[in-house]
Amino acid sequence: MIRARHACVGAFLLAMVAAPARADLTGFIGANTTPANRQTRGVALGVGLLVVGFEFEYASTTDEPTALAPSLKTGSGNLLLQTPGAFFGFQPYVTTGGGMYQEELGTHKDTGFGLNTGGGVKVNLLGPIRLRVDYRVFKQGSGALNSTAHRVYAGLNLKF
Numbered sequence: 001m002i003r004a005r006h007a008c009v010g011a012f013l014l015a016m017v018a019a020p021a022r023a024d025l026t027g028f029i030g031a032n033t034t035p036a037n038r039q040t041r042g043v044a045l046g047v048g049l050l051v052v053g054f055e056f057e058y059a060s061t062t063d064e065p066t067a068l069a070p071s072l073k074t075g076s077g078n079l080l081l082q083t084p085g086a087f088f089g090f091q092p093y094v095t096t097g098g099g100m101y102q103e104e105l106g107t108h109k110d111t112g113f114g115l116n117t118g119g120g121v122k123v124n125l126l127g128p129i130r131l132r133v134d135y136r137v138f139k140q141g142s143g144a145l146n147s148t149a150h151r152v153y154a155g156l157n158l159k160f
Contacts, residue, residue, distance in 0.1 A: 023047045023160055024122075026132050028059075030153025034146050036067035040153060046080065053080035055095070059151070063105055070105035070145050074138065076116055089124040095136075103144050112141035122157055132157040 026044040031037045042059030055078045063071035076099030083091050101114040118136035125131055131154065138149040 022049075024130075024157050025160070026155045026157040028132065028134070028153040028155025030134075030151060030155075032061040032069075032072060032149055032151045034069075034149040036064050036069040038062050038064050038069055038071075040072075040151055042153070044155075048080065048082065050084050051081060053082055053093070054078070055080055055097070057097075057099075061151075065105065068105065068145070070103045070108065072138075072149060073102045074114065074116070075099045075101075076114075078116070082122075086122070086124050091122040091124075091130075092119070093122070094119040095134075101138070101140050101144070103140065103146070105145060108145060110141065110143040110145070112143060114138055114140040128159040130157040130159060131155075 024046050028042050028044070030040045032040045038061050040059055040061040042057060044055050044057040046053050046055035057078060058075045061072040063069060076097045078095045078097030080093045080095045082093035085091065096117045098113060098115045100111065102111045116136050116138045118134060120132060120134035123131040133154050134152070136151045138151065140147050140149065
């Protein structure tokens, strides 16, 4: 029984190493909903093996001074766990990561390390072009006006 388990683990690890790496690029637009809805734009570049992927993402949210909603810029490295391929044209994933953020509103400016967690789905459209829909929760440092921020976005994803 132990040998069978070791063989399965070995086969899984071999498949992870032998699987060709895939990359994708996403340009997105969405909304940061904390504390008021504001436009967010960004780009993400990722590479993945069978079920594990890594992504680097940059996003920028505009401010809304009348609602006391700061601008927010984030740059993060993320780990994705995803299905090995699309099922019925859908490839769901969950993600978590960390990186730098910068929040500004008027004279307030806070820069620090933040964490994010979320998930989404990549939907096959035409050839290597996919629609990506994503939801994230950002946890920022204690100096931030909003220590938790929520973001939802949609974007075009190019798989290569």
